[in-house]
Amino acid sequence: MSHILCLPTEFALPQGNIAALQNEHKDDQEPILALHGWLDNAASFIPLIQNIPTVNWTAVDLPGHGASFHRPAHTYYHFIDWVSDLVSLIKMHFKSPIVIVGHSLGGMLATVLAGLYPELVKKLVLIDAAGLVTQEPSEGVQQLRQALDSRQMNTKQSKTFSLPAAVKARMQSGDIAQPSAELLVKRSVIEVEGGWQWRSDKRLYSRSPIRLSEQQAQSIIESIHAPTLMCLASQGYPSIKQNFDKFRHCYQNLIKVDVTGHHHCHMDNPSETALAIRNFITKV
Numbered sequence: 108m109s110h111i112l113c114l115p116t117e118f119a120l121p122q123g124n125i126a127a128l129q130n131e132h133k134d135d136q137e138p139i140l141a142l143h144g145w146l147d148n149a150a151s152f153i154p155l156i157q158n159i160p161t162v163n164w165t166a167v168d169l170p171g172h173g174a175s176f177h178r179p180a181h182t183y184y185h186f187i188d189w190v191s192d193l194v195s196l197i198k199m200h201f202k203s204p205i206v207i208v209g210h211s212l213g214g215m216l217a218t219v220l221a222g223l224y225p226e227l228v229k230k231l232v233l234i235d236a237a238g239l240v241t242q243e244p245s246e247g248v249q250q251l252r253q254a255l256d257s258r259q260m261n262t263k264q265s266k267t268f269s270l271p272a273a274v275k276a277r278m279q280s281g282d283i284a285q286p287s288a289e290l291l292v293k294r295s296v297i298e299v300e301g302g303w304q305w306r307s308d309k310r311l312y313s314r315s316p317i318r319l320s321e322q323q324a325q326s327i328i329e330s331i332h333a334p335t336l337m338c339l340a341s342q343g344y345p346s347i348k349q350n351f352d353k354f355r356h357c358y359q360n361l362i363k364v365d366v367t368g369h370h371h372c373h374m375d376n377p378s379e380t381a382l383a384i385r386n387f388i389t390k391v
Contacts, residue, residue, distance in 0.1 A: 123176025132163040141166035142213025148173030154377035171308035204229035222327035238354030239324040254316035267302040287374035328357035
């Protein structure tokens, strides 16, 4: 594995600045846009960047995460707004179509982006992400009520903690190895008087008020033109495997591989994940 320097950078959007990490870019290398999971950040892709140094990586912090901007006061984080942010980012700062790698939430965002804007996506890599989270119309009332109630629960003052405590909490909440947790925590916290605090926006904990129906999700996935690689973790979430069975027939051009590890297999087992991605990028 190479030891590649990951440099911080920013991209200006009308909504605010998107923070990112990049390796050293070269003109003859494939550009890749990497999208992390919920409550993670761009540092989640550092192990993959070290294992695949021969492409031009740009791993972003989604709005509300890491060092990127937070939504204005009295607004919330809607799934489709992240997609809109990414469309603006690609159109303003990248030459499209581009390869997109997405983990978990980032994979679902990449899925919708590739379905709505197929002209922007050259190839699609999904890491422990399959299909989209959906709901039956009959569940709409309960979902809306829970979403509104969750907004009232996220107004508490932020707690202060030590870095070891933050790493331990991250390991316990995400089935993730200590070195991976340390990478995420380093970019997820800010130093304050008396210790450290999470700098991710507390409004990220609010539930989504509306989710797509299964039929809507199928329509979006069927609109994806890009060849798609799906890397599913052998010990990932059961719901993701269920989604794979539900939506696998919707993809026009899908390659599925199993990767040893938990949900953050791209961090805890980057060499195996990188091998699948490298083969897909160079040979498909």
